[in-house]
Amino acid sequence: MTKKRKIITMIIGIISVIIISLFGAGIYFFHVAEVRAPKTFINNQAMKPTNSLYRYEQEFNKLKKTTWHQMTPGGLKLDAWYVANPQKTHKTIVIAHGFAGNKQKMAAYGEMFIKLGYNVLIPDDRAAGSSAGKLIGFGWNDRKDYVRWIHQIVKKDSHSQIAIFGVSMGGATTMMTAGEKLPTNVKAFIEDCGYDTVKNEIAYQAGAMYHIPAYPLVDIVSLISKVRAGYTYGEASSIKQLHKNTRPMFFIHGGADNFVPTKMVYRNYAATQGPKKIWVVPGAKHAKSFETAPKEYQKKVGNFLARYM
Template sequence: MLILILITILLALVTLGIGYYFSNQVLRVNYAKQGSIRVANLENLEVFQDFSKKMRGEKFIVQSDFGYKLVGKFFPAKKSSTKIMILAHGFGGYKETMTAYAKMFLELGFHVIVYDHRNSGESGGNTITAGIHESKDMKKIVDYAKSKLDPGSQIGIFGISMGAATTLLYAGCIEDGADFYIVDCPYTDFFTEAMYRLQEEFSYIPSFARKVVAHLGNLFIQWRSGINILDASPINVVADIQSPVLFINTKMDTYIPPYMTQELYNKKQGTKFIRWFEKGDHGKAISLYPDEYKQEVIKFLANIHFNLDEQIYS
């Protein structure tokens, strides 16, 4: 009897430990407060600060509907412009990691907005929610962008990784509030991505057990944050996006499998384009192919008859 009790207690402790660990990996509780811009990434911070000073970046703060502040930078275009681009960073990232994209869109004549998602960088909030709450926050950023422009101006949104998934969730189930979207290495749904990460990082766990672990972790996530990661599923809403979408990825992405980009592209209705780059791991296309990346964006904008000032980027 005692042995049975001890085994039961041990199994309960193991279950609690697995659930807590999995949920913590997703939620990153109080990640921003602990200093999400790590010492190892200070180079990104310094590059961004120099860039911000040179390009006259203006800090702004927007209030989230969830009660915290969203912090970002607004970069005015070099010349008078009626175009603005919103940039959304990935999981565990922050606005300072988006310098290359900000530079590219400024060169194309856009005003540019970069901002920190909830529980990232300087923004508030104490959990990351895989795009669920982030997509609602994105609406607040879009509203802010519209306040900076005259009526009839054009808005685009670019997202990478979780920022790409957030962009698709925003456009598919919050509002299709931009004229176009560019998404680099998005996931189809976060639960499947979590299963994939378990497979890659804990290959010794049997496949049937990984699904149990993921569902157990999701229960803990619901208990700790009130969200269900099954709702972080761009694949379920991408067909509802009316505006054009450009999908980008490398064929060698080992963090979010490339087939997810293809599935999202296949599911999207209406105007859509996809570009594959041969080499490069997760989110590395722009650093390995900067010129080709920029030309792909230009081609996409030309294909959707988006007005670009050729004098700015030629």
């Protein structure tokens, strides 16, 4: 073998190792991002009595809950809690939980809306809680599930007035749902600390959590997602969906959010086409705005909804 041929063989070998390594890393990070499994970087500890929302959670846990179900077109059975307000009302809030969350984790928010006079529906997203599924939808695959939940509410009560609320990934789910064709019963949206696009969020976390550059790894993981989950990270965009929304939207974000960067809320706010309001909570970390300022949070959310419902 000539020297030149040896060099070419070596280069091909190195390139092959790099490609195999990148796709191996891509499969690993796809598992971290989208496959249903315990996430060590997510706090799953029970709420402590010292938490400002502990009383909210405990009160909601006492309430009678009816279990609702739906079947997705792909055959997944999804589960949700429905809680009727003690004071009969046509107003219902649909609450979307965060990444690696479930309906139980949204109990404090459920109690807040009960106090504000609303019925509450809290689904477990696909691959979460009691719902079926192996792959996390990041709000994109979930948005059409939420449209079906909305239609269930309308079927139960044709006079219903509905708002959608979500935190973190649930905030993105709320914004992504806002871009879908919805019945006129839907009156408003509230999103708390949702990301602008899945690609931007994953790219940010690649640096923040793993100290690695986004390119080309995020694109490889996105390609795997297209094959496995049916969507790329670029198409899973809150911004694109908000461009289609004309209903009122309240944007909330922590001023000290270092998980979904605060700057994302301004992009989302600029994108929506309907009446809008923004509140950046000073000093609040990711998904901690309610916990940081519970009385003000409840008041602002209540006032916003009262204006449109």
